[in-house]
Amino acid sequence: DAGITQSPRHKVTETGTPVTLRCHQTENHRYMYWYRQDPGHGLRLIHYSYGVKDTDKGEVSDGYSVSRSKTEDFLLTLESATSSQTSVYFCAISEIWKTKNIQYFGAGTRLSVL
Amino acid sequence: GIQVEQSPPDLILQEGANSTLRCNFSDSVNNLQWFHQNPWGQLINLFYIPSGTKQNGRLSATTVATERYSLLYISSSQTTDSGVYFCAVESDKLIFGTGTRLQVFP
Numbered sequence A: 001d002a003g004i005t006q007s008p009r010h011k012v013t014e015t016g017t018p019v020t021l022r023c024h025q026t027e028n029h030r031y032m033y034w035y036r037q038d039p040g041h042g043l044r045l046i047h048y049s050y051g052v053k054d055t056d057k058g059e060v061s062d063g064y065s066v067s068r069s070k071t072e073d074f075l076l077t078l079e080s081a082t083s084s085q086t087s088v089y090f091c092a093i094s095e096i097w098k099t100k101n102i103q104y105f106g107a108g109t110r111l112s113v114l
Numbered sequence B: 001g002i003q004v005e006q007s008p009p010d011l012i013l014q015e016g017a018n019s020t021l022r023c024n025f026s027d028s029v030n031n032l033q034w035f036h037q038n039p040w041g042q043l044i045n046l047f048y049i050p051s052g053t054k055q056n057g058r059l060s061a062t063t064v065a066t067e068r069y070s071l072l073y074i075s076s077s078q079t080t081d082s083g084v085y086f087c088a089v090e091s092d093k094l095i096f097g098t099g100t101r102l103q104v105f106p
Helices: none
Strands: A002-007 A009-011 A019-025 A032-038 A042-051 A054-057 A066-070 A072-076 A089-096 A100-105 A109-113 B005-007 B010-013 B020-024 B031-037 B043-048 B054-055 B059-064 B071-076 B084-089 B095-097 B100-105
Touching: A002 A089, A002 B031, A009 A019, A019 A032, A019 A089, A019 A109, A032 A066, A032 A072, A042 A066, A042 B031, A054 A066, A072 A089, A089 B095, A089 B100, A100 B031, A100 B043, B005 B084, B020 B031, B020 B084, B020 B100, B043 B054, B043 B059, B071 B084
Parallel strands: A009 A109, B010 B100
Antiparallel strands: A002 A019, A019 A072, A032 A042, A032 A089, A042 A054, A066 A072, A089 A100, A089 A109, B005 B020, B020 B071, B031 B043, B031 B084, B054 B059, B059 B071, B084 B095, B084 B100
């Protein structure tokens, strides 16, 4: 599993509340990613990080923010959760070897916004 | 951006059968990966294969980059092969297809 831990694994929250998901890695990888998975869409990139305090937007970043204050932790925050953010969220890291950029995924967080 | 299409969307097999899954992509890529998402939701890397052919046990993959497609072969399928198979390609970011859902019955 490339040493990736996501927490919590499941969360139910109400519309309008803030939510923070955590991704923790143990192998000092530079690149970390947050994806969401929805039926009919596969996985879509929300935000990614290429180093401490270095982040950028992905395909579906509206309504989400991220922070990376330490190499090992990448946080995804929903400032005011909406029902459209009900999804399964996956964190990933990149293992880069020569020119290969291979992504490995955490176990996922299932979020329900009621 | 790059479009990724996978076919078939659904596949039902009996144990022991062989299958071929296809991934078409719309532009040149420098990375192509195949993943298996098991029934518990875990995404597992199968192959990193931007070009050429690789084999790992009963699974093999071929990517023809010049023709913008990749194939995943599953031979002698087992019930544990069930799940969703994703192809993902990268030019600057990894873009996933919508997957092929495989069900293998005893």
